[in-house]
Amino acid sequence: MNLDDMYRETIxxxxxxxxxxxxxxxxxxxxxxxxxxxxxxxxxxxKIHDGLIEDIRFSxxxxxISMASASMMTEAVIGHPVSEALALAQNFKTFITGxxxxxxxxxxxxxxxxxxxxxxxxxxxxxxNALEKALxxxx
Amino acid sequence: MIPALVDLGDFPILxxxxxxxxxxxxxxxxxxxxxxxxxxxxxxxxxxxNANVLRSVHTLxxxxxxxxxxxxxxxxxFINARGPEEVIFTRGTTESLNTxxxxxxxxxLETGDEIVLxxxxxxxxxxxxxxxAARTGARLRYIELEPDGTIALNQVQAQLSDRTRIVTLSxxxxxxxxxxxxxxxADMAHQVGAIMVVDGAQSVPHLPTxxxxxxxxxxxxxxxxxxGPTGIGILWGKSSLLDAADPVVFGGEMIAYVDRxxxxxxxxxxxxxxxxxxxxxxxxxxxxxxxxxKVGMSRIALHSQQLAEEAYRRLAAIEGITVxxxxxxxxxxxxxxxxxxxxxxVAQVFDSRGVAIRAGHHCAQPLMHLLDVGATARxxxxxxxxxxxxxALIEAxxxxxxxxxx
Numbered sequence: 001m002n003l004d005d006m007y008r009e010t011i012x013x014x015x016x017x018x019x020x021x022x023x024x025x026x027x028x029x030x031x032x033x034x035x036x037x038x039x040x041x042x043x044x045x046x047k048i049h050d051g052l053i054e055d056i057r058f059s060x061x062x063x064x065i066s067m068a069s070a071s072m073m074t075e076a077v078i079g080h081p082v083s084e085a086l087a088l089a090q091n092f093k094t095f096i097t098g099x100x101x102x103x104x105x106x107x108x109x110x111x112x113x114x115x116x117x118x119x120x121x122x123x124x125x126x127x128x129n130a131l132e133k134a135l136x137x138x139x
Numbered sequence: 140m141i142p143a144l145v146d147l148g149d150f151p152i153l154x155x156x157x158x159x160x161x162x163x164x165x166x167x168x169x170x171x172x173x174x175x176x177x178x179x180x181x182x183x184x185x186x187x188x189n190a191n192v193l194r195s196v197h198t199l200x201x202x203x204x205x206x207x208x209x210x211x212x213x214x215x216x217f218i219n220a221r222g223p224e225e226v227i228f229t230r231g232t233t234e235s236l237n238t239x240x241x242x243x244x245x246x247x248l249e250t251g252d253e254i255v256l257x258x259x260x261x262x263x264x265x266x267x268x269x270x271x272a273a274r275t276g277a278r279l280r281y282i283e284l285e286p287d288g289t290i291a292l293n294q295v296q297a298q299l300s301d302r303t304r305i306v307t308l309s310x311x312x313x314x315x316x317x318x319x320x321x322x323x324x325a326d327m328a329h330q331v332g333a334i335m336v337v338d339g340a341q342s343v344p345h346l347p348t349x350x351x352x353x354x355x356x357x358x359x360x361x362x363x364x365x366x367g368p369t370g371i372g373i374l375w376g377k378s379s380l381l382d383a384a385d386p387v388v389f390g391g392e393m394i395a396y397v398d399r400x401x402x403x404x405x406x407x408x409x410x411x412x413x414x415x416x417x418x419x420x421x422x423x424x425x426x427x428x429x430x431x432x433k434v435g436m437s438r439i440a441l442h443s444q445q446l447a448e449e450a451y452r453r454l455a456a457i458e459g460i461t462v463x464x465x466x467x468x469x470x471x472x473x474x475x476x477x478x479x480x481x482x483x484x485v486a487q488v489f490d491s492r493g494v495a496i497r498a499g500h501h502c503a504q505p506l507m508h509l510l511d512v513g514a515t516a517r518x519x520x521x522x523x524x525x526x527x528x529x530x531a532l533i534e535a536x537x538x539x540x541x542x543x544x545x
Contacts, residue, residue, distance in 0.1 A: 063482075
């Protein structure tokens, strides 16, 4: 197992300079999610109008994999319809457990190496589980 | 230079390379590795004497019973219990503490009674009491910790009252590695008519244990953290308290007489051991006690303390490293963080170099809140570790900083 397979440059970059990190005014959805095994936590705030994700912010604390994955996810879904965002979250979870995604994943593809480290898969999926929760639960 | 206390050849797993490196096992506070003699005792049991205990008159059953009871007697002597009937086999510390809460707590606590504990407790010495409080209407009262995470007796006194029924404390913190003043707190508990429960999960593996000298009423500990198998642990209690408490697991072997409508209970220890016990585990724990006693608990105590204090000193000297709790005295565990790098990432880099540490909240979330961290890395030491392993810890820490700041 090579560390560099997991910690790709793109991941370290997102971890050091997370995109859309922080809070927004008047979100339409707010969800929090915990990873009870390691204590990682994430909060997502979204502004959704007419089925479109107009804006998204995340906050919380966690390892580089969970923070980078959250940052990459926000880039992938901002400005996209809710249906595409849901498909992305589902495909990412297939991809990170060794399967194949049927939609383009953008920077998230850099997380491919994580699939070799089963104990870290839950770090990578935390933000995506939170996104699914935000998009499927009534606000 | 502190050498290992034992021949590493006694521990087969330590010969296994990890990611191309020598295994440096620094996670004994989670579970210890097992010597050949413990592994052999399990094999011997299953290959030569396996039978259910206490039930049958055939040779195998007789031998199994004798072996399990010999282990019980050995453990009783190891902790200076007044007799083997005070030693109850459980699955581990968690089950032991839950049993105390159910067996004694449910029977004797009433609305308005108080349970005093510390915010540094492992979840296994916290949630059973939360649940007991919820069932009985009792209230939890928390001892306020000193800034360095230690316990001051005046802060204990501040939480005691004539409603205190139970005081419970870990003897050694699983995060800070600090020693808690068990004897003094036990005396204070007894003065207000409360019982003293001790979580010995991190102390019994490392320190000589004398339940009478520590003034405890109940002591809980796990076999797997002291060279024994998983799935076996001990609930020790004063026989008068165990006699007064009610059993919590009902079924085979815990009864005296049964008719269609009711039953009476067996004598100690069987009263608390419903069902077939983990016979092999009990025998394996007996073999672990033999091994520990051959090395000597006083030597182990000195060794665990010296390594933990050396690790603290050397980690604290590295720029950007925060180490939690006081530098000394401490035993066996050192929790730390590398500024700007999450402990999971720290542990991942360590693993790539064969160094096994724990990362997370260590099942002590209230303490994490007090320390104002979500998680920490934790290195823990035992009798097979040496200063060479501290060297590996320090090198891995330096490498982690380099790796994430490239």
